[in-house]
Amino acid sequence: MSASSEPGQKLVLSRLVRKRDFYAGGLMILFGLIMALKGPTYNLGTLMHMGPGFLPTALGVILIGLGVAIAATAIPVPEGEDEDLLTAEPQWFAWACILASPLAFILFGAIGGLAPATWACVFVASLGDRSATWKGCFILATVITVFGVSLFHFVLQIPMPVFKWSGL
Amino acid sequence: MITTALTDLYHGFGVALEPHNLMWCFLGVLIGNMVGVLPGMGPLATISILLPLTFGIKPVGAILMLAGVMYGAQYGGAICSILLNLPCHPPHAVTCLDGYPMTKQGRGGVALGVTVFASFVGASWGITEMIFLSPILVKVALQFGPAEICSLMLLGLLAGSTLARGSPIKGVAMTVLGLMLGIVGSDIETGAERFTFGLTELDDGIELVALALGLFGIAEFMNSVNQQAEINTKYTNIRLRDMRPKKEDIKRSIFPMLRGTIVGSLCALIPGTGPTIASFVAYATEKKVSKTPELFGTGMIEGVVCPETSTHSSVQGDFIPTMSLGIPGDAVMALLLGALMIQGIVPGPQLISQHPDIFWGLVASFWIGNILLVLLNIPLIGLWVKLLTIPYRFLYPSAMFFVCIGVYAANNDFFQVGETLVIGFLGYILLRLGFHPAPILLGFVLGPRFEENFRRAMLISRGDILVFVERPISAVFIAMCVILIVGQLYFRLKPGKKKDTPGDRVEQPLAAE
Numbered sequence: 001m002s003a004s005s006e007p008g009q010k011l012v013l014s015r016l017v018r019k020r021d022f023y024a025g026g027l028m029i030l031f032g033l034i035m036a037l038k039g040p041t042y043n044l045g046t047l048m049h050m051g052p053g054f055l056p057t058a059l060g061v062i063l064i065g066l067g068v069a070i071a072a073t074a075i076p077v078p079e080g081e082d083e084d085l086l087t088a089e090p091q092w093f094a095w096a097c098i099l100a101s102p103l104a105f106i107l108f109g110a111i112g113g114l115a116p117a118t119w120a121c122v123f124v125a126s127l128g129d130r131s132a133t134w135k136g137c138f139i140l141a142t143v144i145t146v147f148g149v150s151l152f153h154f155v156l157q158i159p160m161p162v163f164k165w166s167g168l
Numbered sequence: 169m170i171t172t173a174l175t176d177l178y179h180g181f182g183v184a185l186e187p188h189n190l191m192w193c194f195l196g197v198l199i200g201n202m203v204g205v206l207p208g209m210g211p212l213a214t215i216s217i218l219l220p221l222t223f224g225i226k227p228v229g230a231i232l233m234l235a236g237v238m239y240g241a242q243y244g245g246a247i248c249s250i251l252l253n254l255p256c257h258p259p260h261a262v263t264c265l266d267g268y269p270m271t272k273q274g275r276g277g278v279a280l281g282v283t284v285f286a287s288f289v290g291a292s293w294g295i296t297e298m299i300f301l302s303p304i305l306v307k308v309a310l311q312f313g314p315a316e317i318c319s320l321m322l323l324g325l326l327a328g329s330t331l332a333r334g335s336p337i338k339g340v341a342m343t344v345l346g347l348m349l350g351i352v353g354s355d356i357e358t359g360a361e362r363f364t365f366g367l368t369e370l371d372d373g374i375e376l377v378a379l380a381l382g383l384f385g386i387a388e389f390m391n392s393v394n395q396q397a398e399i400n401t402k403y404t405n406i407r408l409r410d411m412r413p414k415k416e417d418i419k420r421s422i423f424p425m426l427r428g429t430i431v432g433s434l435c436a437l438i439p440g441t442g443p444t445i446a447s448f449v450a451y452a453t454e455k456k457v458s459k460t461p462e463l464f465g466t467g468m469i470e471g472v473v474c475p476e477t478s479t480h481s482s483v484q485g486d487f488i489p490t491m492s493l494g495i496p497g498d499a500v501m502a503l504l505l506g507a508l509m510i511q512g513i514v515p516g517p518q519l520i521s522q523h524p525d526i527f528w529g530l531v532a533s534f535w536i537g538n539i540l541l542v543l544l545n546i547p548l549i550g551l552w553v554k555l556l557t558i559p560y561r562f563l564y565p566s567a568m569f570f571v572c573i574g575v576y577a578a579n580n581d582f583f584q585v586g587e588t589l590v591i592g593f594l595g596y597i598l599l600r601l602g603f604h605p606a607p608i609l610l611g612f613v614l615g616p617r618f619e620e621n622f623r624r625a626m627l628i629s630r631g632d633i634l635v636f637v638e639r640p641i642s643a644v645f646i647a648m649c650v651i652l653i654v655g656q657l658y659f660r661l662k663p664g665k666k667k668d669t670p671g672d673r674v675e676q677p678l679a680a681e
Contacts, residue, residue, distance in 0.1 A: 024601035028341050035348055035363075042360050048631030050623045052355035052362055059348050066341040073337070094393040095596075098386060098568065102589040105572040106582045121572050126565035130394045137565075144566050148573065156221060158577050 025071025035060030097128030180528025196236020204244020211241035216380035220578035266471030277410025290477035294484025309517035346608035350615020386592025428477030436485020450478035499606035
């Protein structure tokens with residue numbers, strides 16, 4: 001961080017905010033800070049009798065150091081490189097579908113049982129694909145539900161009812 | 169020594185040939201082979217999905233099956249990279265370089281045939297190494313006190329995170345994060361709840377299955393959804409008789425096979441250098457040894473055989489530190505070790521003497537599994553090739569279901585599903601920021617044991633941190649750690665020559681494993 005002059009420093013900063021490694025380091029510093037600040041509240045102890053807070057605090061400090069080092073590697077990288085924070089074509093809808101799929105599983109599993117949970121989980125996830133059609137997703141979800149219920153309920157006997165209604 | 173090893177191995181065969189164990193082994197290699205072929209599914213995700221389903225079966229059967237998935241996937245991955253030029257699994261990335269040109273010349277079948285045989289040779293050597301080296305290592309390791317165990321773990325963690333793919337410093341950061349995640353939950357000694365943020369479900373710590381499926385399932389699917397290249401099935405019409413190599417092919421493959429075996433088994437002995445590195449080193453060696461290095465990349469059979477042999481030899485060899493020292497070399501090994509721990513088996517040097525049925529049964533099952541794989545791969549090649557055409561849009565939604573039900577089955581608790589979701593989301597952010605999540609698992613599995621031994625070492629030495637360099641064996645490990653770090657720094661800071669390695673070239677299109 002030893003940029004020579006004022007405008008030079010400003011340039012470095014404006015370049016840094018687009019660098020992937022800058023954020024990578026920042027995230028590590030954040031995690032490290034959480035650990036290093038929360039660690040001491042669990043009683044540090046002494047080196048001989050280490051308390052539960054000792055290792056988390058130590059690891060937190062190490063992680064902060066690593067984070068600074070990672071962020072620092074972004075400084076010499078020239079403009080235009082290592083700036084792909086997002087993929088070339090961000091798949092917001094597909095990402096949302098994938099993240100929503102376990103939520104659907106939890107929700108429908110809690111109120112409806114294994115079969116609705118499976119169906120919803122697969123259906124929601126499959127909507128995310130570029131070439132997905134309503135009909136295709138419907139068929140896929142139904143096939144997987146039949147297969148999944150017979151495998152997990154009847155063969156492996158997972159203790160989750162196939163259908164139930166426990167209200168909302 | 170050798171005779172005892174052989175008698176133990178004989179008993180191991182007895183264990184592995186019991187009908188139910190044989191069935192688990194067969195199921196494992198079958199699923200592994202299938203997953204290896206499917207573009208977009210990795211052995212890590214598969215093992216994690218299967219893990220909760222093995223809670224009900226005996227430890228021996230469980231570990232035979234999970235290990236079978238792992239080496240079975242190695243066989244399958246070769247098919248994918250040779251016929252489609254898709255390095256679905258990192259260790260097979262170099263196989264594409266010469267495997268796909270061979271396919272284009274209409275010799276894909278030959279490449280596959282030779283690969284199956286080479287894999288078997290490599291694996292056999294790896295297993296032999298395991299039989300004779302593990303007891304020796306155990307003998308040494310049983311003398312270790314907490315200080316030695318600690319520094320050995322440190323070496324294992326450092327090697328695992330810096331020698332793997334990607335930036336070493338990011339790897340170390342991931343390991344530290346993993347250690348941290350391993351700490352979450354009640355402290356073993358004092359019972360203090362750490363980083364649970366008031367959630368009682370986190371008292372027992374983060375679930376291994378949830379962590380693995382979040383990182384290698386959900387995060388991975390987010391990474392590859394709608395990113396799949398069009399699958400070119402022009403060359404995938406392979407029949408059994410295409411696989412028979414000509415005399416010349418056999419003659420050309422014998423020495424690369426032996427060299428690959430040696431490279432692979434050496435790589436297996438260095439902690440942290442998994443099959444991926446072994447295959448890159450093998451390819452580079454083969455190119456150097458060859459009289460016609462300029463022809464590499466145009467469909468040289470040597471360039472297929474050598475890396476494949478070394479991959480398999482190192483995959484089997486990786487089990488040596490995992491089983492005899494309790495120090496996993498990569499994420500897959502960490503997961504297998506975690507599977508053993510869930511079954512209530514304490515990993516470490518005492519494992520072989522306390523649970524000989526597990527260790528020797530596993531070794532024996534490697535032979536059986538590898539023979540099964542040869543039998544599965546040669547006549548059924550047509551079936552595997554058909555699997556290649558399953559589109560990703562069917563694959564990942566089905567896999568999402570397996571992820572959810574797998575995590576749920578671990579504890580019959582929806583909270584774990586949510587936990588997986590959160591970990592998966594964070595994992596994807598880490599992936600996008602250029603981190604490889606594999607070392608997280610390494611740190612996570614070793615974390616609690618590291619803390620325990622560190623505390624014990626400090627207690628014995630009365631709080632003297634210098635104990636790690638004062639005890640000779642421990643000092644050797646610490647010295648190796650220092651050499652590792654200094655070496656990494658040296659190679660990083662030395663300018664130039666970086667773009668030249670095959671690793672960098674093939675690494676780009678790879679999805680993170």
